[in-house]
Amino acid sequence: MGVLGRFMVGVTKCMPRFFVAGVARRYVAGKDISNAVSVMKKLSAEGACFTIDVLGEEISNLEEAQFFIDEYDRVLDAIVENNLDANLSIKPTAFGLLIDEKKAYENIERLLRNASEHDIFVRLDMEDHRVTQPTIDIVIAMHAKGLRNVGTVLQSRLFRTTSDIDSICDQLGGYADFRICKGVYLEHESISHTDYKPIVDALNQHVNQILDRGAYAAIASHDLPIIEHALDALKTRGMGPDLEDPRSDSANPRLGKGPGYEFQMLLGVRGNIRRRLAKAGHRTRIYIPYGERWYEYSMRRLDENPDVAMHITKSIFMPWTNRR
Ligand code: FDA
Secondary structure: OOHHHHHHHHHHHHOOHHHHHHHHOOOOOOOOHHHHHHHHHHHHOOOOEEEEEEOOOOOOOHHHHHHHHHHHHHHHHHHHHOOOOEEEEEOHHHHOOOOOHHHHHHHHHHHHHHHHHOOOOEEEOOOOHHHHHHHHHHHHHHHHOOOOOEEEEEEOOEOOHHHHHHHHHHHHHHHOEEEEEOOOOOOOOOOEOOOHHHHHHHHHHHHHHHHHOOOEEEEEOOOHHHHHHHHHHHHHOOOOOOOOOOOOOOOOOOOOOOOOEEEEEEOOOOHHHHHHHHHOOOOEEEEEEEOOOHHHHHHHHHHHOOHHHHHHHHHHHOHHHOOO
16 A cells, blocks of 8 residues: 555545545445345346345444344345346354354254245445454355355455365356455465465456356456456356356356356446446346445444545546446
């Protein structure tokens, strides 16, 4: 992180809440599920699908998990009632993972069962390195119980990701389903790449690896070199819009997620690229965060990765680079 990045974080944190609210409106769908539904209905017109995130994460006691359990039930109802092409993104620590692992498993299993009744997929967002293995373990355990509607996120900045992909694919076969991204948490150099180029190289290699292992690839990036690499990698493997997934061990049900891959982007970020991909027929999924805790969420993101402050500053002063 450069001096300018640190400076922008400081400036953003001193801004009045109403100003931050104005900026956040672009990246957060609103305070409640009805706001999120309106945003998704509008964006459906461009052919996008969605993954819905109730804002908030690590909780301090198990009672707080109940809020997320109830709210995600409301999200499931809203998806069904409004016939939305949407799935869920959840943060395992919000379900109690760092407080009581057994209880967190119960909470997550309950949600997965409810979601599976409607063929809705649930993505476990990946948080910092403390929960990398526990998050992967949840996915493996839920598949062992026959709950196939769950997958996780892997972060290419982490050195361990190459072997995590192999290990998950070995255990889940064609049911393995990854969102692959750079990783927003700036981890220590002993466990992760810290510079741009090695992170991009790693992510590109992970896209190849996931495709070659026959797993579902959700490529989550707004970075053109990564998107272009992914498009080439898909083409080389005979994959693309309107094509049957040609990979030999991919005969498993994909829960309506397209021909073995999709692109994913955050609400409010690089809508022009997203629309271009959708227009070319690629499945594009928009990450839709909403919730009362938008301010705390935004501030925490800034602490974790000041580059976010730079992106936001750029989108204020050069809005044409980043239309919703
Ligand atoms: P990069 O940061 O280079 O961004 C490329 C361009 O996109 C920037 O120049 C800017 O214009 C724009 N941009 C990117 N991020 C922006 C932002 N926040 N605001 C405004 N403009 C922005 N991470 C993680 O650790 N665990 C997770 O579970 C997830 N989940 C996830 C889901 C989805 C759908 C996406 C797209 C991303 C994540 N991430 C994540 C975050 C991811 O790891 C990464 O930090 C960001 O996507 C930024 O990296 P890019 O590859 O987009 O490139």
